[in-house]
Amino acid sequence: MRSSNLPALIFGPAYLDLVVRVAGPISHRPIDLGSDGHFDPDSLDRLEIICPNGAALIIPGLKGTACPTGRLTTANDVLPAGLNRTMAMIETFEDLGGMGSGYAAALGGRLVSALAQPIDPLSARVRQAIAKHGIDHRAVSFVDIAQADTTFIVTSGPSGDKLPIGLRGCHASLEPDDVLGYDHAPIVVAASLSNALMHAVLVEARESLRILAPSARNCRDRMYPLSRMAAVTDLLALNAGEWAELTETDRRAFEDSAAILSITRGPEGAEILWRNRRRERESHFEPAFPRRRPPVDTNRAGEAFATHLIRKLVETGWSHERRTVDERAVRVAALYASAAAGLVIGMPRFGFPSSKDVERIVGLGEIS
Structure with a gap:
């Protein structure tokens, strides 16, 4: 059963994920950081991921699977220097991906995203996946772009690794005139598009x-820093790795702003910072929700946490007209958000728990 839709407008990417689940862990601590990349296909039976720092991850046995074979070069160092590992593949599959589709599926409302020319088979599969999940979608189609975006995601499931490497296409061509001025909604999400957009x-x-949900790529942008958006953001949602990618100036701008800051910290939990009615900063740390079984896939945990945090805060009266929140509202919202994230990491494919599922698990106090 799906959650009721919130009146939201989500601007963010929707594409296909090429998921490679490996027998992790990849390194000595979980990796949850993405990068753009460049893919050179070849006929060898493996995927080779190479970072600028020389780190390499090789996954053999992929011929005939959903994942193409070849060399994937990352734009940023997302693997630790000195790493050179060959890892066994457990399974591969194609799934709906993109932060825009995640927020749209979990919140409801309308998704605005880009697709390539109508004859592009990849764009057709993205449309089908969006429709399958019942997402209200307005596509901006580019007749002069041959192929939609896609992302390779290496995940280790129980070990907590999530390594997304994006091949950018049509979303990089989106301009403000392509998406603005058509719709309005009480809640607006800007997720993982260009910083200027x-x-x-x-x-x-x-x-x-106004919800800002940046990717690591957005946080690394020094030409158009995220700090420009601090004054027009009501909630910033990102993970600890992305927060660390920001400059000190960027972090200070958000800390000094009126925005609620939601920073997830993987298996540890999440930190929420907000301003009380006296304009003083307060903080709350919400531990990961108790569970008896290991996670299956951590790919959508951040979106699950953020969207259920938003849901519960809105239920308490958080709105454009009433932007302040109190400690009790934050604590309750963070608990439900933690439960939602705990449920979603037990799901092997794209999808999100309903509000009733989250309510039930909060009542039980544990995911068994």
Whole structure:
């Protein structure tokens, strides 16, 4: 059973994930950091991931699977220097991906994203996947772009690794005129698009609750820093690795702003920072929800946490007209968000728990 839809407008990517589940862990601590990349296909029976620092991850036995074979070169160092590992593949599959589709599926509302030319078979499969999950979608189609975006995701399931490497296409071509001025909603999410475009979306949504959900690529952008968006953001949602990618100036801008900050910390839990009615910063750490079984896939945990945090805060009256929240509201919302994240990491494919499922698990106090 799906959650009821919130009146939301989500600007963010939707594409196909090429998921490779490996017998982890990849390194001595979980990896949860993504990068853009470049893929050179070949006929050898393996996927080779190479970082600028020389780190390498090789996954053999992929011929005939959903994952193409070849060399995937990352734009950033997402593997630890000195790592050179060959890992066994457990399974591969194709799934709906993209932060935009995740927020749209979990919140409801309308997704605005890009697709390539109508004859692109990859774009057709993205449309089918979006429709399968019942997501209201307005596509911006580019007739001069041959192929939609896609992302390789290496995940180790119980070990907590999530390594997304994106091949960018049509979403990089989106401009403000392509997406603005068509719809309005009480809640607006800007997720993992270019920094300039996300800024334009948030400025346009001045009469809405404005959610900023950046990727690691957004946090690394020094030409158009995220700090430009601090004054037009009501909630910033990201993970600890992405927070660390920001400059000190960027972090300080958000810490000094009125925005609620939601920083997930993998298996440890999440930290929420907000301003009380006296404009003082308060913080709350919510531990990961208790569970008896290991996770299956951590890929959508961040979106599950953020969207259920938003849901519960809105239930307490958080809105464009009433932007302040109190400690009790934050603690309750963080508990439900933690339970939602705990449920989603037990799901092997794209999907999110319903509000009733989350309510039930909170009542039980443990995922068994």
